Amino acid sequence: MKPNDLPSTPWVLARRAARMNPSVIREILKVTERPGITSFAGGLPSPTTFPVAEFAAASAQVLHDDGAAALQYAASEGFGPLRERIAAMLPWPVDPAQVLVTTGSQQGLDLVAKVLLDPGSRVLVETPTYLGALQAFAPMEPEVVPVANDEHGVLASDLEAKASGARFLYLLPNFQNPTGRTMSAARRDELSQAAQRAGVPIVEDNPYGDLWFDQPPPAPLTARNPQGCIYLGSFSKVLAPGLRLGFLVAPPALYPKLLQAKQAADLHSPSFNQRMAHAVLQGDFLDRHVPRIRALYRSQRDAMLAALQREMAGLGVEWNKPDGGMFLWARLPRGLSALDLLPKAVDRGVAFVPGAAFYAGDAPDADALRTLRLSFVTATVPQIDAGIVALAAVIREARRP
């Protein structure tokens, strides 16, 4: 029997299937779907921000005006007017011909992995990084190498030290998942130049960039060097995730292969959804809508910060203050493990994601095991207050000798 045989079946798995394993987060999320659980775990946008009425109007309009085209097969590149709109929205000059509409930005990660990663290829990632990216890269069997960060982002010196043979550096510069951290403008300049010197392309993932609270984040790294970057964007956070619409912007040298991978993966993203999104984006809808999301998430971040300040006093817990996005990053006192704490927290009706899940490479160290990700966007302010009280109680209990 070969190692990948499935016993008592005729099936043999590909070697890469050994890298495909259930997401820790998904397993946790299943628990948190129980009624009565306050979840700081999922990365679910607040459903109160979904423009339901606008989608209803857009759906009726698209089906009335152009139902046959909206329901037919369509070009793998995406709906032309939507690609033009995307190009016009981006803060550097983008030719719509470089825009590929994807089935969520998660698909962009899958396509990038297929086109750029051989088994054993080196991929550089932040420490910690987005779990979904690690899952998208894993089937292509790369060697994932974490690069060191400080509070301003990835260290250019560590990038240079690890650059040799790297196929790309994967970055979430704005309100990162999981840490909520944003890369400073100076660090972007420095890192972009270091990457160019070292010959390392960058895959820049920006699902949260529009969700700033006080001021917009610095310009994308792609704007600094479009030929050396693939940019991934999403409508999941500014419109709604349930449409599964994202996009990528790729240099002309790479676009045809990414397009071909897209065509083989699902022919095209739903034409109906693309036309609906395009209809909703008409005029200045986002200019009116996104500020409301920002204000809501800012108030929820503030509520969580205030609750942490109030409830965690004297417990030795640390946390950051994200300038936007959906996540706050916290650290338990020495000796505690977020993974061990989780079932106790769930028993008290509150859930989070242990930070260890987001660390690539070898087993997480003691420092990583103390971290946790808290989403402040799904729960309401009263739920946030009650959830942090419960979390503090669990920590207090765990600290007892």
Add this chain to the structure above:
Amino acid sequence: MKPNDLPSTPWVLARRAARMNPSVIREILKVTERPGITSFAGGLPSPTTFPVAEFAAASAQVLHDDGAAALQYAASEGFGPLRERIAAMLPWPVDPAQVLVTTGSQQGLDLVAKVLLDPGSRVLVETPTYLGALQAFAPMEPEVVPVANDEHGVLASDLEAKASGARFLYLLPNFQNPTGRTMSAARRDELSQAAQRAGVPIVEDNPYGDLWFDQPPPAPLTARNPQGCIYLGSFSKVLAPGLRLGFLVAPPALYPKLLQAKQAADLHSPSFNQRMAHAVLQGDFLDRHVPRIRALYRSQRDAMLAALQREMAGLGVEWNKPDGGMFLWARLPRGLSALDLLPKAVDRGVAFVPGAAFYAGDAPDADALRTLRLSFVTATVPQIDAGIVALAAVIREARRP
């Protein structure tokens, strides 16, 4: 410079990217989008069959009743009630837990390839076969081996001769793309038994099975041996392709890996679309709707057969009479090439797909070069009449010494 370097860029392509190339059919389709071209080329369902009013009602209902859930992230497995409905629709006992909703059945092919194919793995396919499957398999770098057919389907003897080490046999038993051919019940029995004896699993793709004209096709091969088969289905032909909704049914031993691959590929198929499809499928909608599609396509097939009979007399062209589906398969007289004929046909305002595109493996032989695929579902009856007149004129001209 390594072979996969993109010159003057920092990018290095994965080895598999060499297998990703533009679809011949897509390049042809671009030409046929010119106004005034009658296209027998694309596999586009007739837009007159799209249930636009039902989708409009379903969309309004879903957004009104449950907009927040329809627009939110959702489970990778798919929308529970839709999975139950799919299981109940299939003609053998299927547990909804074995149903995975996919972003079109094309994504099912991508997931199957990721989970089952290593570089060099042997995959058995019909001669000719669906081009989109060849494209979905290609990035995983398999060795694709065509198996011989007669008019009843794949020859069990040739399957057995080529079975050694095959990861699976890929089949479209009903109204196949591109040939329109249907596998007989006796051949299904024989082939299913031969595959089980030889230890070769089957991936059964059935997008066209509901589009029968006189009587339903024989039961799927999967019904004969569910543990040894993955079944792929689609809503593109009975509802509309623009929603990108398909599904697969997998044995329990394989389901978790396919689910994991799905999650990494695009998290989940659009929740909104799944709920819309589920709403449209309520009650006996398909029982009323699909017979209308069958009647339309049957009348268009009959029109094409009559036009061929009328216009091709004495030209040495042969064709089959499909019992359902969307495609008819024709063969030019010896000495002619369908590929050479295409630009001349387009000049006269008619397009088709040269059959050579659908042959896996080495360069197509002289026999394959004479074949062409004619879709009878997109063009209207008057367009079919005029298109076949034009095609006959081109063939007549090409036969002149």
